[in-house]
Structures are given as structure tokens and as C-alpha cells.
Amino acid sequence: MQVVGLTEDMLITENGTFLMMLELKPIDMGASGQDFSYWVRRYQSALEKLPPGTNFQLSVQLEPRDPVPDLEYFLDRAHHWHNIANQVDGPERISNQANEISQAAQAMTSFLAFWFDDYQPITWRTIYTLFHKAPIQISKRSLLGFRKDGTELQDAITANLPQARESLQRQIGVLSAAFSEAGMPMNALTPGEMCQVVWRGLHPAANGMPSDSAADIAVSMAQGREPPRKKPPTPDAFWPGMPDEQLKSLLAPDTVLEKESWIEVDGVKAAGYVIHDFRPHQPAMVHRLANLPGGWTGSVHMEFADPALVANKLKQREVQLSATEMVKSSKGIIQSYANQQEVGAVQQQRMAMETVGQTPVFIRFFVMRTAPDEETLKERTRDLESLLTTIGVSAFPARYSQMPLWKSTIPIGEVAMNQKPRNMTPSSLGSFFWPTQRRYMDESGIYLGIDETTQLPIRLDPFGRFQEKTPTFLALGRPGAGKSVWLRTMMLSALMAGGNVMAVDIEGEMQEFCDRYGGRYIEIGALTGERINVLDVPPDSDHPLEFGTKHLVAFCEAVRGTSIPKGPEWNALAQAYRLVMEDRGLIDERTGMPQGEWRSNNAPLLKDITRVLAQSRNSEARSLAEMLHPYSEGLYAQYFNTPTTFNIRDERLVVFGMRHVNESGTWNDQELQVYLWQVMGLLWGEVLRRNQAYPEVANHVMLDEVWALLRTPGGAAAIENMARRFRKRRAALWMATQQIGEFLEKEHGRQILSVVGTKFLMGVSPFEAQRMQNPFELSDFLMDLLTQLGHGRGLLQMPNAVLRVSVRIPKELGLY
Incomplete structure (x- = not known):
């Protein structure tokens, strides 16, 4: 035709x-x-x-x-990093890093090409x-x-x-x-x-x-x-x-x-x-x-x-079939079961049309x-x-x-x-229904895995059209479910896309990845030579003193082991921080706005805060000074009262290792909490600085076993604050943990869940799945499915959809 x-x-x-x-x-x-x-x-x-x-x-x-968009994306990434690797005037380490990322993109191209051919x-x-x-x-x-x-x-x-x-x-x-x-x-x-x-x-x-x-x-x-x-x-x-x-x-x-x-x-x-x-x-x-x-x-x-016209025809058919059966009966012929069934079906259909108007x-x-x-x-x-x-x-x-x-x-x-x-x-x-299923792919998105329903790669932009909440991701699952592999996959995907990656490694599982892909692995703790200034936090242009004040308060909470609510102590810390920033010439005294260039070697030190607090007439302020004295001028001053000893301005991949702090394996130790706050403050400062310098480049912050931070007083509030501010700074927060109870039973966990944009729910025990059903709005089907998921498989729960996803990557990338 x-x-x-x-x-x-x-x-x-x-x-x-x-x-x-x-x-x-x-x-x-x-x-x-x-x-x-x-x-x-x-x-x-x-x-x-x-x-x-x-x-x-x-x-x-x-x-x-069409495999072309996916193949084109990874080939483009391979060519991009290959060109950087071959720049004559580039440092050798940067060249090696670019070469590794280029080879990873080539491996992904081959992997997805064979995937499309195998699964079509x-x-x-x-x-x-x-x-x-x-x-x-x-x-x-x-x-x-x-x-x-x-x-x-x-x-x-x-x-x-x-x-x-x-x-x-x-x-x-x-x-x-x-x-x-x-x-x-x-x-x-x-x-x-x-x-x-x-x-x-x-x-x-x-x-x-x-x-x-x-x-x-x-x-x-x-x-x-x-x-x-x-x-x-x-x-x-x-x-x-x-x-x-x-x-x-x-x-x-x-x-x-x-x-x-x-x-x-x-x-x-x-x-x-x-x-x-x-x-x-x-x-x-x-x-x-x-x-x-x-x-x-x-x-x-x-x-x-028209039901009336059809009902009339069905009535005629019903009479015809009944008459046929009557003639057969009069001749002694056994009645046909099939005809009887048809008579019943015709009667039922006619009555439905006459009574209901179907x-x-x-x-x-x-x-x-x-x-x-x-x-x-x-x-x-x-x-x-x-x-x-x-x-x-x-x-x-x-x-x-x-x-x-x-x-x-x-x-x-x-x-x-x-x-x-x-x-x-x-x-x-009703079953004559074959709806078109949405494909989750942003052209500039990073690779998250394979959609098991469509067998198609998923590439999402954390700041794109599918993200209605904050650019915050959370992976939950039992030990061995594949959370760390997922997190490393996201790190490599972000690197291939041209983003910066900064991670916190409490268990010491990321060093091999960091070394392979040309990153800088910085060991934090008393046994290492690296130090972080807890106040090395550049002022935010929108709210210059807010995050620095909250970070200082959170550090004090970690030191004391209890929260500091809004009140005299909170106000004393805020006042001390403002005075120190003004004294350093970093905040204009009249306008309260940032001034001058932020440099780590000019950032305030903890002893500056302690001295302002000690000189206050406020008893709460003087009590805080006494609490901070061991960290600012006493036994621990060499670890907490020094300028930041390293420069990560030009590092594309940075991992902060905490294994020396965590040697005892007791993650709720006060020492770990204090060091975590140092790192988190530095990460926020880097996000601000990098966004101001290169607003088009995405920054990705990765937190493995995030529950160690959640147990710190004020930890959940700090993560929530970062999550809410990250989108405007073109930064994404990625978290993974096996401590599901922290998000189900405690207020700080539920607080984080309220701002998480995307959740990746991996395999859990039947008991944990049942506990997760209401908070995560899971059907009985999905709850049962969670208990059957193998390594690297999970439910990607986005604001408007739930997908079954498998984290599939070439083994030669070294992420397993």
C-alpha cells in the first residue's frame, strides 16, 4: 500500500x-x-x-x-585521554594516568560491543x-x-x-x-x-x-x-x-x-x-x-x-445453537459438549452486554x-x-x-x-499491552551498569534530567554484595567522563585502584607525616561563614563525643570563627563577604580559635577553649594545629586512607571521628575551590562505609548540608555502607535518606529486607528479590523508577 x-x-x-x-x-x-x-x-x-x-x-x-551512542561515548573518552597522555609538555605521572584511563575506555568500548552482539x-x-x-x-x-x-x-x-x-x-x-x-x-x-x-x-x-x-x-x-x-x-x-x-x-x-x-x-x-x-x-x-x-x-x-447490535446477533446465534441441540436430541444423537460450551459462552457474553452495556x-x-x-x-x-x-x-x-x-x-x-x-x-x-520502556541514558552521563530488563547500558548525569533530588547516591548491602566494586566502578566512570574524584578509604581497599589510575593516596593519622588543618575551609560566596562555622562545631562535637545544639556554645564558636577570619583578612569586617585569595598556608589554625575562646567573658566559651587545648596547643597539637602539609590542587584522583587510624578495627573511636572531620572539611574546601576555578568540571566525593561518619555527632547533619549544596557546586556525593540499621533505626540515618537522590539496594538478608520494606517503599516482590540478588546486582531506586541493575565491567580494569 x-x-x-x-x-x-x-x-x-x-x-x-x-x-x-x-x-x-x-x-x-x-x-x-x-x-x-x-x-x-x-x-x-x-x-x-x-x-x-x-x-x-x-x-x-x-x-x-543502536550501540553507536555508547560506543561513540567510550571511544571519544579513549581518544580524549590518549591525546592528553601524548602531550609532550605534560608531567609523566599525568601522562601515565591519562594513558590508563584511555585504556580503560577502550576496554569498555570492546566490552559493550560484545555485549550488544551477545544480547542484542x-x-x-x-x-x-x-x-x-x-x-x-x-x-x-x-x-x-x-x-x-x-x-x-x-x-x-x-x-x-x-x-x-x-x-x-x-x-x-x-x-x-x-x-x-x-x-x-x-x-x-x-x-x-x-x-x-x-x-x-x-x-x-x-x-x-x-x-x-x-x-x-x-x-x-x-x-x-x-x-x-x-x-x-x-x-x-x-x-x-x-x-x-x-x-x-x-x-x-x-x-x-x-x-x-x-x-x-x-x-x-x-x-x-x-x-x-x-x-x-x-x-x-x-x-x-x-x-x-x-x-x-x-x-x-x-x-x-455497538453493544445492542452485537447482543442481537448473539441472541440469534444462541437460538441457532440451541435449536441444533434440540434437533440432535430428538433424533437420539448425543449432544456436543463443545456446542454446549459455546452456548454458555454466547449467553454469558450477551447478558454482559445487555446488563452492563459492555x-x-x-x-x-x-x-x-x-x-x-x-x-x-x-x-x-x-x-x-x-x-x-x-x-x-x-x-x-x-x-x-x-x-x-x-x-x-x-x-x-x-x-x-x-x-x-x-x-x-x-x-x-488488558494484556494486549506492550508499553515502550524508557531508556536511562544521558548523553554526558557516566556509566552505572546494565539494565537487566532491557540489557542496555545505563548512563546517568548526576546533575541531569533523571535526578529530581540532590546528586547524592547511596549503596546499601550485606558484606560481599559488591558495594566496593560498585563504588570503584563509579570512580572510574567519573574519571573517564573528565571529572575529579576525591574519596575516603576507611578500610584501605582503594590504594591499588588509586595507584593504577595515577591518583594520590594520602595516609591520614598519627603514624603518617601528612597533616590537615581542620580550618582549611574556604568561605562560600553565598554564605561565607556558615559552612566553616558548622564544620568547626562538628569538629568540637567529635572531640567531645556529644552534640552541640544552637545556643551559647554554638554562638561562642561562631563568634570566634568570624573574629579569626576577619583578623586574617579573609572576611570583610563591614560586609561579611570573602576578600583576597584563599591560601592553605594563610588559613586560620585551631590555636587561633582557642585563644579567642579563652579570652571571652563567656564561661561556655572558656570551657570550649579548655576542651580544645590538647588539640591546639597540647599533646595532639602536632597533628591538628598545623597547616595542611600537602597540595592536591592539580590532582584529578585523591584518596584519603584511614587504615592507620582504624588499625584497632573499632570505627567509633574518637580519634577516627576527629580525623574524619579533618578530611571532610578539606573535601568541602576543595569542592568550593575547584568549582570556582573550573565551574564546568564535575567533582565527585566518594565515602566508603559512610556509617563511620554518621556515628560521629553532627555527622549526618554535615552530610545532609553537603548534599543539599553540592548540586549548585556541580558536585556529586557517592556513599556505600553495610550498616543498614544506621539508616533504619536512627534519626541521623533517616535524615540522610531524605536527601539521597538515588539508592542502589544490593543483596541483603531476609530480616534486613523486611526492615527495609516501608522506609524504601518496596513491594513484596522487590523485598523478596533483594534476598536473591548475587554479587554486583541491585535495585537502582531513582525518584521516578526502580531498575534491576547489574554492575558489569571488564575484569582487566582491576575493579574486582
């Missing part, structure tokens, strides 16, 4: 059919099977709202997921074609229905245009309103987009099978050649009033060959089946077609009839499987037949009728194959 023209809002076929198309927007199905049931009920409610006389063609069009991830689009038939006919047609003589249709089209537009807009309004009320909005396609849909229907190679292997595409791209792909024309290639011969050349396949049980289109084999019956009184689980390896394509033609829906359902060769096609058709048998669906292959069946799947509102319709109801059509 040829599309002979298009207006600014419609397509027109050669037999006078005017078309408009709607597409169901992608739906966040989530990781739970219950989510699908929820959307099926919504879909049913939408169908039940449609009035008699509604007709449309529902088409499912499969597309192999696909997606599908759900298209609703609405049509208005006008009396326009063309006699000459080729095998496919494309006109040969070029007869002008402009006059006939123009004459029927107003009526067609009015009819289609009315249908669009009815369908859109019903689905919108069900919470399933639709998009109206432009004529160019509709032509693309028709093109895909005419080119089975685009339906569920890539035109070339991802590995070959990766090689072509690496060599600077255009990858060999067959792509549909862009919507801009079509315009209203374009010549129909030009339309034909853009839309039509090159070759079509019909065999007994399959057709070949441009070298691609396709076999069609007619779905004609379903088990009575049981839902037709045809949504499971989406699980077929290699996918499927097809169309359901739906006609919503709208009958007549459907014709055509399915096609595609494959690159005949052997694969046989295997795929066997899979289809097996699935249909399992779900109780009756179907038959369209032998010697493959061409009309194929035409019936093309979304132009035509049933080219003569097939008796099947009578259904809106409620029984």
Missing part, C-alpha cells in the same frame, strides 16, 4: 485512507512485576472509556538498540494508527501496491481533506482523552515521524535485528569510518506536497520475495502468523510476546462495536518474526509457537499468504489479509 501524499498533519494512501498516528509515551515499568499489573489495569480502564465506533490499528514495532538488546514502539477512508482509488498497482502510472490525486485529496481532518481530530481527541485520564499520555506524530513508522514497517531489518555487529561498528568507528548501518530517513526528509514518486523511493524496500511460509525483504527473512483464538474465561497473556528472544513485530486491528471489540491480530537467515527464522518461529501454546493462544502460519499478512502489520490502517475477527471485550484486552 503506497503512501501517496502528506499534509501538515496527515498521511494519505493510494486508496483514499487518511492517517494520523499517536504514540504511547515511554512508561517507567520498574523492577517489579506488580508494576506491570498496575499499568495493565490503567490500560484496561482506557479501553473501557472508548465509545462504540472507535477503530484503530495498534502496531508494535521493534528496533534493535531491543526496544519497541507502540503506535496507534487512526484512519478515515475516502472514496479515492487507483487501479494500477505493483506487487506491493505502489502506483506505477503516477496518476495525480491532488484534486480528490483536496476535496476530501476537510472531512478527513475533522474525523481524525475527533478520533484523536477521544483516544487521547481516554488514555490521558488513565495516566498514560500519548504523543501525536508529525507527518515526517509517521513516514518513519511506515518505513520501519516496510523494512523488517529494522525490527529486532541489527544490520551489522556492534564489534564491526566499533572497529569502523575506531578507524574513523562511518559504521555500516541501515537507518530510516529522518523526519526532515519528508514534507507536505512532496512528489509521490519521491515518497516511494524513500519508503519502499529494494527487493521482496514471497515463499510458501516466509517472505524475504531486502535479504531479511520474515514469517507471519494469524492469532485467531484464546482460551475462554482466562486472560490472554499475549504481553509475554515481549519476552521472545529477537523480538517480534505485529499489529492488532481493533473495532469497538462494548464488544472485534480484533484481528497478526504477528511476524524476523531473522537474518532461514535456519534462525525456523528457530524463532518454533519459539513463537511454543510460547503461544503455553499461554493458550491459537494461531496458524499464513502459508501462501505471507504478503497480505505483512501488509496487515504495516501501520496504515489496512487489513490486507481476509481474516474473521475475534470478538473480545475491553477488560479481556
Whole structure:
């Protein structure tokens, strides 16, 4: 069937059919099977709202997921870091770091290329074609229905245009309103987009099978050649009033060959089946077609009839069947059980229509499987037949009728194959639902893992469209679930994307990673020579004294082991900090705004604070001075009252190791808490400084076993404060812990959960899963799933979706 023209809002076929198309927007199905049931009920409610006389063609069009965006991203990263590594004037360590990151990006390119080839991830689009038939006919047609003589249709089209537009807009309004009320909005396609849909229907190679292997595409791209792909024309290639011969050349396949049980289109084999019956009184689980390896394509033609007219026909059929049984009985013939069943079904259906007014829906359902060769096609058709048998669906292959069946799947509102319709109801059509699933990929996003539902890589920008809360990530799971591997994967992903990474390593598990990827590993603690000035915190331009004051208060809380609420002590520390900053010339006394350049060697020291407090008339201030004296001028002064002894200004990867502090293994020791506050203050200062110097570069702060910090008085408040401020500073906070109870039972944990934008829930025990159900809003299905997850697998819980994710990376990257 040829599309002979298009207006600014419609397509027109050669037999006078005017078309408009709607597409169901992608739906966040989530990781739970219950989510699908929820959307099926919504879909049913939408169908039940449609009035008699509604007709449309529902088409499912499969597309192999294009590997090019992912391969292109990692190849671009590889080239970027390769160029940096080869800079003649660059330091050797920076060159080696860039070389390692470049090789990691190359390894990811190869890994994902083979992943696409092995799993061939696909997606599908759900298209609703609405049509208005006008009396326009063309006699000459080729095998496919494309006109040969070029007869002008402009006059006939123009004459029927107003009526067609009015009819289609009315249908669009009815369908859109019903689905919108069900919470399933639709998009109206432009004529160019509709032509693309028709093109895909005419080119089975685009339906569920890539035109070339991802590995070959990766090689072509690496060599600077255009990858060999067959792509549909862009919507801009079509315009209203374009010549129909030009339309034909853009839309039509090159070759079509019909065999007994399959057709070949441009070298691609396709076999069609007619779905004609379903088990009575049981839902037709045809949504499971989406699980077929290699996918499927097809169309359901739906006609919503008048219940009164159909009920009258059913009454006639009921009388006819009953009369037949009476005649057989009078002749002594045993009654047919099948006929009795049919009489019962007809009675039930008629009564439903008469009493409830349930709208009958007549459907014709055509399915096609595609494959690159005949052997694969046989295997795929066997899979289809097996699935249909399992779900109780009756179907038959369209032998010697493959061409009309194929035409019936093309979304132009035509049933080219003569097939008796099947009578259904809106409620029984709930499983005729194949929603487009959203792909979570930001073009500039970092790699998080593989979506187990779509088998597609997930790349999210922490500051992008999918992040409605703060750019804060939290991984929870039992020991051995893979949290540290996940965190190191995020570190490498952030480095490849060009970000800065700063991490706190309490257990000493990151040094090997840091050494391999050219980072600086700084050991913190009394046994090392490195020191951090607890007051080395540059003032924030928005609130110059706020974070420095809060950090000083938190340090004092860590020293004392109890919290310091707002009051005399808090005010005394705030006053001392302001006076010291003014005395150093870092804050303007009149305006309270920062002045001069912040330098670590000019930052205030702890003894400056202690001396101001000691000179105060306030007894609380003098008490605080006594508490801080051992750290500022006493026994511990050599560790806490010195300028920062290292410079990390130009370091892309910095890891602060705490294993010397944690040698005892007791993580709630006061010493560890105090050192943690030193590190956290320095990290915040670096985020501020780097954002001011390079506002376009992302900074990523990684905290492994974050519960050690949460147990510190004021720790949760400090993390919450950082999380809320990080987005504006283009910084992301990544945390991991095995202490799930800290987030479920204690106020400070719940405080952090309230600001976390994305959670990665990994394997836990049944007891922990049950405790997590309400705080994390998990269904019973997801709660049970958490107990079955293996290493490196988890539920990615985002503000508007839950995905099953597997952290898949090449072993040669050294992250395991």
C-alpha cells in the first residue's frame, strides 16, 4: 500500500485512507512485576472509556538498540585521554594516568560491543494508527501496491481533506482523552515521524535485528569510518506536497520475495502468523510476546462495536445453537459438549452486554518474526509457537499468504489479509499491552551498569534530567554484595567522563585502584607525616561563614563525643570563627563577604580559635577553649594545629586512607571521628575551590562505609548540608555502607535518606529486607528479590523508577 501524499498533519494512501498516528509515551515499568499489573489495569480502564465506533490499528514495532551512542561515548573518552597522555609538555605521572584511563575506555568500548552482539538488546514502539477512508482509488498497482502510472490525486485529496481532518481530530481527541485520564499520555506524530513508522514497517531489518555487529561498528568507528548501518530517513526528509514518486523511493524496500511460509525483504527473512483464538474465561497473556528472544513485530486491528447490535446477533446465534441441540436430541444423537460450551459462552457474553452495556471489540491480530537467515527464522518461529501454546493462544502460519499478512502489520490502517475477527471485550484486552520502556541514558552521563530488563547500558548525569533530588547516591548491602566494586566502578566512570574524584578509604581497599589510575593516596593519622588543618575551609560566596562555622562545631562535637545544639556554645564558636577570619583578612569586617585569595598556608589554625575562646567573658566559651587545648596547643597539637602539609590542587584522583587510624578495627573511636572531620572539611574546601576555578568540571566525593561518619555527632547533619549544596557546586556525593540499621533505626540515618537522590539496594538478608520494606517503599516482590540478588546486582531506586541493575565491567580494569 503506497503512501501517496502528506499534509501538515496527515498521511494519505493510494486508496483514499487518511492517517494520523499517536504514540504511547515511554512508561517507567520498574523492577517489579506488580508494576506491570498496575499499568495493565490503567490500560484496561482506557479501553473501557472508548465509545462504540472507535477503530484503530495498534502496531508494535521493534528496533534493535543502536550501540553507536555508547560506543561513540567510550571511544571519544579513549581518544580524549590518549591525546592528553601524548602531550609532550605534560608531567609523566599525568601522562601515565591519562594513558590508563584511555585504556580503560577502550576496554569498555570492546566490552559493550560484545555485549550488544551477545544480547542484542531491543526496544519497541507502540503506535496507534487512526484512519478515515475516502472514496479515492487507483487501479494500477505493483506487487506491493505502489502506483506505477503516477496518476495525480491532488484534486480528490483536496476535496476530501476537510472531512478527513475533522474525523481524525475527533478520533484523536477521544483516544487521547481516554488514555490521558488513565495516566498514560500519548504523543501525536508529525507527518515526517509517521513516514518513519511506515518505513520501519516496510523494512523488517529494522525490527529486532541489527544490520551489522556492534564489534564491526566499533572497529569502523575506531578507524574513523562511518559504521555500516541501515537507518530510516529522518523526519526532515519528508514534507507536505512532496512528489509521490519521491515518497516511494524513500519508503519502499529494494527487493521482496514471497515463499510458501516466509517472505524475504531486502535479504531479511520474515514469517507471519494469524492469532485467531484464546482460551475462554482466562486472560490472554499475549504481553509475554515481549519476552521472545529477537523480538517480534505485529499489529492488532481493533473495532469497538455497538453493544445492542452485537447482543442481537448473539441472541440469534444462541437460538441457532440451541435449536441444533434440540434437533440432535430428538433424533437420539448425543449432544456436543463443545456446542454446549459455546452456548454458555454466547449467553454469558450477551447478558454482559445487555446488563452492563459492555462494548464488544472485534480484533484481528497478526504477528511476524524476523531473522537474518532461514535456519534462525525456523528457530524463532518454533519459539513463537511454543510460547503461544503455553499461554493458550491459537494461531496458524499464513502459508501462501505471507504478503497480505505483512501488509496487515504495516501501520496504515489496512487489513490486507481476509481474516474473521475475534470478538473480545475491553477488560479481556488488558494484556494486549506492550508499553515502550524508557531508556536511562544521558548523553554526558557516566556509566552505572546494565539494565537487566532491557540489557542496555545505563548512563546517568548526576546533575541531569533523571535526578529530581540532590546528586547524592547511596549503596546499601550485606558484606560481599559488591558495594566496593560498585563504588570503584563509579570512580572510574567519573574519571573517564573528565571529572575529579576525591574519596575516603576507611578500610584501605582503594590504594591499588588509586595507584593504577595515577591518583594520590594520602595516609591520614598519627603514624603518617601528612597533616590537615581542620580550618582549611574556604568561605562560600553565598554564605561565607556558615559552612566553616558548622564544620568547626562538628569538629568540637567529635572531640567531645556529644552534640552541640544552637545556643551559647554554638554562638561562642561562631563568634570566634568570624573574629579569626576577619583578623586574617579573609572576611570583610563591614560586609561579611570573602576578600583576597584563599591560601592553605594563610588559613586560620585551631590555636587561633582557642585563644579567642579563652579570652571571652563567656564561661561556655572558656570551657570550649579548655576542651580544645590538647588539640591546639597540647599533646595532639602536632597533628591538628598545623597547616595542611600537602597540595592536591592539580590532582584529578585523591584518596584519603584511614587504615592507620582504624588499625584497632573499632570505627567509633574518637580519634577516627576527629580525623574524619579533618578530611571532610578539606573535601568541602576543595569542592568550593575547584568549582570556582573550573565551574564546568564535575567533582565527585566518594565515602566508603559512610556509617563511620554518621556515628560521629553532627555527622549526618554535615552530610545532609553537603548534599543539599553540592548540586549548585556541580558536585556529586557517592556513599556505600553495610550498616543498614544506621539508616533504619536512627534519626541521623533517616535524615540522610531524605536527601539521597538515588539508592542502589544490593543483596541483603531476609530480616534486613523486611526492615527495609516501608522506609524504601518496596513491594513484596522487590523485598523478596533483594534476598536473591548475587554479587554486583541491585535495585537502582531513582525518584521516578526502580531498575534491576547489574554492575558489569571488564575484569582487566582491576575493579574486582
